[in-house]
Amino acid sequence: MGVARAYIVGSPYNGSELVDVDFEQTADTMFLAHIDHPPQELLRAGHVDWLFKPIEFGPSLAAPAGVAAAATNPNVDADNDGAAYFPQTDSYVVTAVNDDTGQESRASAEDSALNDLGLKKNYNTVTWSAVAGATRYKVYKAHNSQFFGYIGTTEELTFRDDNIGPALDQAPPQGFDPFDGPGNYPSTVTLFEQRLLLARTKNAPNAVWGSRSGGSQFRNFDRSRPLLPDDSLSFSIVAGRVNSVEQLASTTSLLALTSDAIFNVDGDGNGGVLTATSQAPRRQIGRGSSRLPPLVVDNVVFYAPSVGRSIRTINFSFEIDGLKSDDVSIFCADFFPKDMTIVSWCYSQEPRSVIWAVRSDGKLLCFTWEQEQNVWGWTICETDGEVQSVCSITENGEDRVYLIVKRVIGGADRYFIERMASHDWTDLKECCFLDCAVTGVFEEARSTFSGLWHLDGRTDVAALVDGVPVTGLTVIDGTVTLPPDVPRGKHVTFGLPYEVHIETLPVRANVPGSGWNVARKQQAGEIALTLNRSSGVYAGSDVSDTVYVKQRLDETYGSPDNLMTGDYSINSGNVQQGKVCVHVRQAAPLPLTVLGVFVDPIINE
Known part of the structure; x- marks a missing residue:
């Protein structure tokens, strides 16, 4: 037996900065954002081949080189001594296009030709060098000092202009990098509608930027003039006070979780596609968000508010035809004390729908969430050691939770990367x-x-x-x-x-012949547990009154007890108190699954 060693790769972040690193993953690439560092990407080429590198913003195709424009003018109106010959300057740029990825390069260096294309037989010829990866080329023209406009496309390395009028509403892409230095580094990242979205810089805390549209253009923030719908986009979230975009969440629409409120962002305010020419941020919920990254579970977003101590959800409500927020920690406020926050969390979907949340004191909270069954509840896990961080990774048909835990071993603090055991045994x-x-x-x-x-x-x-x-x-x-x-x-x-401890809420019941049991002297009487594949179970009316739930029958000496599945009953001790609860505990390293707890309270007259 032994403990596996982790593969280590250097990163641009120090330990104290990791809590503020936001990330979003697509396949073997992870995009990372930190307000004090240029945007990074973590690339995985193999199990032991990982690399951090700054994002190189721009298209992957190079601009064509060697662009040359030559005039051919056999018609100079010689019969009229050139009276109708009026040469003017036309300038040309060329871009490379890859139809498989949708990428278009930036414009080449421009070249000009002097000609009168209004006369028959006159034309200009534009030539350029081939670009690796290009499937065709687009040619743009500027007449005299006008803007460049699209005049045609070709798969060849030459193009003839015989007085084609430029479409000025289709201009070549221009290089644009909004994250070019300190103060302009983003701290929030997500993917939405085939765009990479980055937000919240020191210089513009309420701003959002989006890459060009298309899954292969996440690193391309170029734009044209005038703007085209699939160009990169930018907009600001405006509220009634100082506001910063703390997080972005991708659901059926884009959610901007700001320090002041929650905004729904789409193209037209009615669910339209977000484009470079159309963005409609609309305020939906008045409780802002902290910097903790939200969790998206099905169509529900979980987040920690910027003010207060709770965990809230964001989901669509048909009653108000919009988004609403609910407090899902309202029944266990003691799990969220004043001086503690959630510093890391993850969602484990299978085999049980559970959110694991790390509190700032190292305690691990567990939130069971079954939306379709309307079942939810919190548990606190107080074990040896302090949990620092958690994440969930799907492996072999179930979600395995990984934890970084600080423990005291041999009198010294040691940090472990641990993985929760499989539920499939x-x-x-x-x-x-x-x-x-x-x-x-x-x-x-x-x-x-x-x-x-x-x-x-x-x-x-x-x-x-x-x-x-x-x-x-x-x-x-x-x-x-x-x-x-x-x-x-x-x-x-x-x-x-x-140790595992489960305590039910006090029973509130109108017992036939005895009346309501609220605030009356009573005892638990008979307790029944419905168990599934469990062992080593104790139960009683109080933690000091638990007794062993007997299970061993005909097992051979030295062999483990058979697992308990079904209904098991015990008689609680003769302990009178003002409420009836059932306490279930287990201290041995054995399985425990409680499906139901039943009690028959005895009320004293």
Whole structure:
């Protein structure tokens, strides 16, 4: 057994800046934004081949070189001594186009020809050099001192102009980089409608910029004059006070989560496509957002507001025909104390719909969210160590949650990259309900195991040995030895233990023959639990009154208990109090799934 080492690649950010790095991913490319650094991209070429590099803004096609314009003028109105011959200057630029990617290069250097194209037989010939990756070329013309306008396209390296009038509403792209230096670096990034969107710089905190339209043009912010719909775009979010774009969220429309309010952004205010010539930001919700990146779950956006201590949602409401916001932390305000915030979170969709949120004190919050069943609730995970960050990655049909955790090992702070164990296990010995755990499978049963250097010096290590829980183990020099009364094992998991506590809300009931039980002396009486594949369960009316839910029947000596599935009942202790609750706990590294809790309260007259 052992702990895998992480692949490391240098980045432009230091540790204190990571919390403010925003990112968006497409395939093997991740775009990153930080207000003190030029926009970056993280490129993955292989499992051990990663690279951070500044984004090079502009088209991927080079502009054609060697553009030359030559006049051919056999008609100079010689019969009239040139009276009708009036030569004028026409200037030309050429762009390269790749029809597979939709890319168009910037304009070439211009060249001019002096000719009178109004006379028959006169023409200008424009030539240029080939561009790698180009499938055709566009030619633009400026007559005298006018703007350049489109006059034609060709797959060749030459073009004849015999007095073609330029379409001045179609101009060549011009280079544009709004993020060209300190103060202009964006801090927010997202992808929306095949555009890369960046926002919030020091010089323009309420501004949003979008790349040219098309999945291959995320790095291209060029624009034409006049603007074309698929050019890069820019707009500002205007509110009634100082306002900054804290985050952008991509849903059926673009949401701008600002420090003052939430804005819905589309092309025309009615769901139209966002273009360079049409943007319509509209204020929807009056509670602004913090810098914590929002989570998009189906059609619902979760965010932390800029003021207050809560977690809110953004979703469409048919009643108001617009967006509304709900507080989903209203029933557990104690999980969000005044001096603490959420610093990192992620969404794990399968096999359970769960949001994992890291609090600033290192505690891990778990939010169960089943929108279609209208089921939701918070849990706090207080375990050994402080969680620093979380993310969710889909692996083998389920979402695996990765965590960076700071733990005290051997008297020193150490940081671990850990992954939550798979929910997909078939046999009890395969499950893992321990922190900072490793699993080993051996051909021969043994009682001594090495390779546990990450737990060296800990005296509270627990294990699951062929499905049998063992606690109170000590790791010395990376090695642990099972107690003599524990059988040797082949399939073992070692880690740090934690306890599970579940407490129901007080029962409020009108008991036949006794009346309402509110604020009356009462006791829980009989408690029934509906369990699924569980073991090592205790239950009672209070944490100090829990008793073991007996399960062992005819298992052979030394073998693990059979898993409990079904309904199990116990009689609670004779404890009288002013409310009836059920407390379920478990301390062993064993599975626990509670599907239902039932209680028959006894009310004293």
